[in-house]
Amino acid sequence: MGEKTFYIGCHLSFSKGYESMGVQALEIGANAFQYFSRNPRGGAAKEFDKSDADKLLDIAGSNGFAPFLVHAPYTFNPCSADAGLRDFARAAMGEDLLRQQNLPHSYYNFHPGSHVGQGREKGISLIAELLNGILFDGQSTVVLLETMSGKGSEVGSSFGELAEIMEKVELNQKLGVCLDTCHVYSAGYDIVGNLDGVLEEFDSEIGLEKLKAIHLNDSMTPFNSRKDRHAKIGEGSIGLEAVARIINHPKLSCLPFYLETPNDPDGYAREIALLRSLREI
Ligand code: FE
Numbered sequence: 001m002g003e004k005t006f007y008i009g010c011h012l013s014f015s016k017g018y019e020s021m022g023v024q025a026l027e028i029g030a031n032a033f034q035y036f037s038r039n040p041r042g043g044a045a046k047e048f049d050k051s052d053a054d055k056l057l058d059i060a061g062s063n064g065f066a067p068f069l070v071h072a073p074y075t076f077n078p079c080s081a082d083a084g085l086r087d088f089a090r091a092a093m094g095e096d097l098l099r100q101q102n103l104p105h106s107y108y109n110f111h112p113g114s115h116v117g118q119g120r121e122k123g124i125s126l127i128a129e130l131l132n133g134i135l136f137d138g139q140s141t142v143v144l145l146e147t148m149s150g151k152g153s154e155v156g157s158s159f160g161e162l163a164e165i166m167e168k169v170e171l172n173q174k175l176g177v178c179l180d181t182c183h184v185y186s187a188g189y190d191i192v193g194n195l196d197g198v199l200e201e202f203d204s205e206i207g208l209e210k211l212k213a214i215h216l217n218d219s220m221t222p223f224n225s226r227k228d229r230h231a232k233i234g235e236g237s238i239g240l241e242a243v244a245r246i247i248n249h250p251k252l253s254c255l256p257f258y259l260e261t262p263n264d265p266d267g268y269a270r271e272i273a274l275l276r277s278l279r280e281i
């Protein structure tokens with residue numbers, strides 16, 4: 001048995017509520033999970049059910065779960081050219097963060113967005129502006145910017161862009177980063193051939209202490225393809241050996257890993273078992 005806990009899990013559906021996700025996680029051998037804060041298409045959030053959430057907190061506490069990773073709808077565009085769409089994202093994300101005050105032990109992950117022709121600099125300042133509008137003193141949740149693949153006009157596919165956003169945010173002690181292995185590999189960070197070098201670059205641009213979570217995915221497309229197509233673990237261009245190095249890397253092995261691979265629950269259970277077998281520490 002290793003000295004360090006291996007926090008491994010996957011994306012789960014919130015449709016049956018909080019306790020149900022804890023039960024599902026245990027069934028598939030997970031001690032970590034992610035879910036969408038609301039319908040990914042951006043609909044209204046469920047009303048907060050405290051007794052249901054308390055049951056999840058019990059399960060998580062007695063089984064030593066990693067923080068819940070709450071994912072904002074990927075349809076939100078914090079740097080849209082349309083002020084109405086930016087306002088919509090800001091209002092919903094602000095509401096999500098307030099709800100998360102009732103759910104300690106969680107992170108809030110979002111996609112920085114696409115600048116849609118306004119240019120990187122404009123995109124970066126709009127994203128920072130949105131964050132300055134929703135972060136607050138006393139906030140219990142750390143908000144994570146997700147590393148993006150760079151498809152289209154996505155902002156946040158380089159560590160430098162994420163650092164620039166964070167520098168413009170006043171309460172940036174409330175910010176962290178979630179590294180998506182499929183996205184960074186597609187964005188041109190060679191985590192297969194030079195994982196140490198990529199982590200050094202992350203450390204010098206952003207600071208490794210800001211890295212809070214890993215989205216663990218293989219990629220259906222080649223290195224530096226700037227596409228965003230997740231593959232099952234070991235079935236893509238990243239491959240099983242590189243995945244094993246990632247989960248065992250001394251600078252990453254303490255972090256929670258969340259699978260977002262194309263799987264049903266049985267497939268996730270098999271992937272989690274495979275990853276546990278590859279864990280060396
Ligand atoms: Fe994501």
Ligand code: FE
Binds near residue numbers: 146
């Ligand atoms: Fe992701």
Ligand code: ZN
Binds near residue numbers: 180183230
């Ligand atoms: Zn993705």
